[in-house]
Amino acid sequence: MAEGKAVGIADGQVIALRKMVGALLHKRFGDLPAPVAQCIAQAAKDDLEQWFERSLDAPTLAAVFADDKTPG
Incomplete structure (x- = not known):
């Protein structure tokens, strides 16, 4: 039971991070391309977590994903 609870908490954290990163990038750079x-x-x-930190001061959307294979 405790293991299931821990998995649920971890999943909730990832969902929240996805929303935060998406919202921050949208606020800074406008509508996000579909692949992003x-x-x-x-x-x-x-x-x-890495993208969130980069997005705080990245000059462009592409810079947020600079070292990744993510389209930007």
């Missing part, structure tokens, strides 16, 4: 939105929707927690 799709990538965010499928991303793992580590990637989302």
